[in-house]
Amino acid sequence: MINKKTSANYHELMEIFSGLSQVTRCCRQDEAFCEGVTFHQFMILDAVVKHKELNMADLHKHLSVEKSTTTRLVSPLIQKKLLRRETAPHDSRAVKLMLTKKGENVHRKVWSYITDFFRKVMCNIPEKKADVVLESVKTFIEAIKNYARECSCCKARV
Amino acid sequence: MINKKTSANYHELMEIFSGLSQVTRCCRQDEAFCEGVTFHQFMILDAVVKHKELNMADLHKHLSVEKSTTTRLVSPLIQKKLLRRETAPHDSRAVKLMLTKKGENVHRKVWSYITDFFRKVMCNIPEKKADVVLESVKTFIEAIKNYARECSCCKARV
DNA sequence: TGAATATAGTTGTATAATACAACTATGATT
DNA sequence: AATCATAGTTGTATTATACAACTATATTCA
Secondary structure (H helix, E strand, O other): OOHHHHHHHHHHHHHHHHHHHHHHHHOOEEEEEEOOOEEHHHHHHHOOOOHHHEEHHHHHHOOOOHHHHHHHHHHHHOOOOEEEEEEEEOOEEEEEEOOHHHHHHHHHHHHHHHHHHHHHHOOOHHHHHHHHHHHHHHHHHHHHHHHHHHHOOOOOOO | OOOOHHHHHHHHHHHHHHHHHHHHHHHOOEEEEOOOOOHHHHHHHHHHHOOEEEHHHHHHHOOOOHHHHHHHHHHHHHHHHOOEEEEEOOOOEEEEEEOOOHHHHHHHHHHHHHHHHHHHHHHOOOHHHHHHHHHHHHHHHHHHHHHHHHHOOOOOOO
């Protein structure tokens, strides 16, 4: 049933989605964050750090992109020698991704750059509200992901 | 000062930013939402609806993109005859954008499609929490925009 | 066991979004 | 009037991206 309140919410949601579109452009894929690494590329490095034995299939789930895109997102990181590839132990079709020494260093530096970015963002949120805000944003993201899974509009990529 | 809590927050924030990157891909620019219009294109139609006399400069602020990109995002909408251009009344360099009749119809249809999408997303959030969640997400977006303005990393585009 | 099927990943190809620089045309300032 | 600023477009290049077709390995089942 549509009442005034829901209808206002829809306009609010439109603003929110526009806002998200604006701010995610801010951590744009192609804008190098630090050490020549973009936010999206850092996501890959970080996923490898956090999951040790990561193969491409895990990664394209994590990034919500097509498998071919995963290959192409990984390849510049291989070329820069931040990541290296090995055949996965129990499946010789699969590829295991690992950080090189250089990759570890870069990951560390970019992470400290990013935490600084996070810190500065959080400065703009009253400390008392911070917890609630982060929880809420997570809830919101989950709600969208749930919907995406149901409707399969994103081909189960999320 | 870095304590355990802040550090945990940083990992939480990393998850959040990854999540945002995933879900915004879900309303991908190039995935037609409805009536052959993408979410991003709808944002343009909607901005024109909401602001009546919109020129390109307003629009590239609204979309947080470079002015040349604005031109190119608008042009398919002109071609599809959803928007039309007129010279702005008090400045003949500027262009005033307006919806055509067809544009109004398409806007209406896509809006109803989008509100349906919003409704389904909100189904995944407990009704009691909904207000807090939306407020919080807005706070979060504003925090990022504030930071972006300060640091000018986004060239004042946000 | 061997054929059929499924899965992991890569490459070919095409498209969309995007930025930056250079440009045109108009407006504002001094 | 000359200079500077602003609105918008176009040239050019890059990146992200998907889909389809492919190779190579695994799994299943008859």
